[in-house]
Amino acid sequence: MLINVKYIMGSDLIKKHKITVGNKKYPLSIERSKTRKKSYTGLYDAKDKKFIIKVPYFFTDNDSLESFNMLFRNTNLTEYIQEREIYYKQELQKESRFSFKQGSTFLFKGVEYSLTINVNEELSKPEIKLIEDKIMITVKRKEENSEDNIKKIIKKWYKKNARPYFKERIKEHFYIIEDHSKYNFKFEDLKFRLQDNKSTWGSVNYKIPSINLTWQFIMLPEKMLDYIIIHELTHYASPRKRNNMHSIKFEKNMDKFLPEHKEIEKEILDRYTYVFQF
Ligand SMILES: [Zn+2]
Numbered sequence: 001m002l003i004n005v006k007y008i009m010g011s012d013l014i015k016k017h018k019i020t021v022g023n024k025k026y027p028l029s030i031e032r033s034k035t036r037k038k039s040y041t042g043l044y045d046a047k048d049k050k051f052i053i054k055v056p057y058f059f060t061d062n063d064s065l066e067s068f069n070m071l072f073r074n075t076n077l078t079e080y081i082q083e084r085e086i087y088y089k090q091e092l093q094k095e096s097r098f099s100f101k102q103g104s105t106f107l108f109k110g111v112e113y114s115l116t117i118n119v120n121e122e123l124s125k126p127e128i129k130l131i132e133d134k135i136m137i138t139v140k141r142k143e144e145n146s147e148d149n150i151k152k153i154i155k156k157w158y159k160k161n162a163r164p165y166f167k168e169r170i171k172e173h174f175y176i177i178e179d180h181s182k183y184n185f186k187f188e189d190l191k192f193r194l195q196d197n198k199s200t201w202g203s204v205n206y207k208i209p210s211i212n213l214t215w216q217f218i219m220l221p222e223k224m225l226d227y228i229i230i231h232e233l234t235h236y237a238s239p240r241k242r243n244n245m246h247s248i249k250f251e252k253n254m255d256k257f258l259p260e261h262k263e264i265e266k267e268i269l270d271r272y273t274y275v276f277q278f
């Protein structure tokens with residue numbers, strides 16, 4: 001790899017340089033920080049289409065450029081830039097995945113519905129109905145159809161539907177506790193809570209038997225909800241080894257209770273992680 005570094009112009013704190021990759025030139029920003037002691041780091045910023053190298057305050061321009069060369073010496077910059085740009089585009093798509101306007105689409109139990117908003121002044125509170133391939137929302141006044149308000153209405157509706165449905169699915173898989181667990185509590189004793197956590201799909205508590213599930217699973221196909229429920233219940237059937245929640249025994253149990261669990265997990269990760277951003 002050959003980087004052609006050319007000094008352009010600069011202030012005292014950030015000096016601008018250019019990196020040539022293939023036949024394109026990209027700006028390089030040197031960002032000096034007083035809290036950074038000796039380490040440096042760098043990346044390609046796909047939003048601004050520039051490289052950034054973050055270095056300690058006392059690094060000279062040459063130190064910084066040398067650090068840049070060290071950091072990327074084994075990297076194919078053309079491929080790296082491409083990867084970063086694809087990733088950036090995907091992230092943008094995720095963010096803009098949800099809009100709350102006429103014609104926006106929403107998933108419910110894995111099926112897609114398109115949003116229709118009506119006004120009915122006779123109503124006392126907003127209504128939601130699924131009719132064929134539509135999710136119909138009726139509000140009392142025209143002003144109530146702001147995206148924020150529609151989002152609130154849909155979220156409330158999702159959670160209201162999730163509660164009995166998730167419980168029914170937990171009951172379906174409760175044989176994991178009855179037949180395979182040393183914890184012998186009854187289904188009625190298992191506390192259940194919907195959580196709003198974007199980073200954890202579910203969790204269990206061993207002391208008070210309880211299961212927390214992320215409500216956004218209401219959007220996904222049933223097998224994916226079942227996957228997270230079976231995963232959580234399997235914790236009660238697989239003794240923990242110190243801090244290792246997912247022991248070999250746990251994996252073996254998962255293979256037994258849901259042989260295709262790895263494929264399902266992959267499908268969630270590949271296609272559906274954006275739903276957790278709702
Ligand atoms: Zn787990």
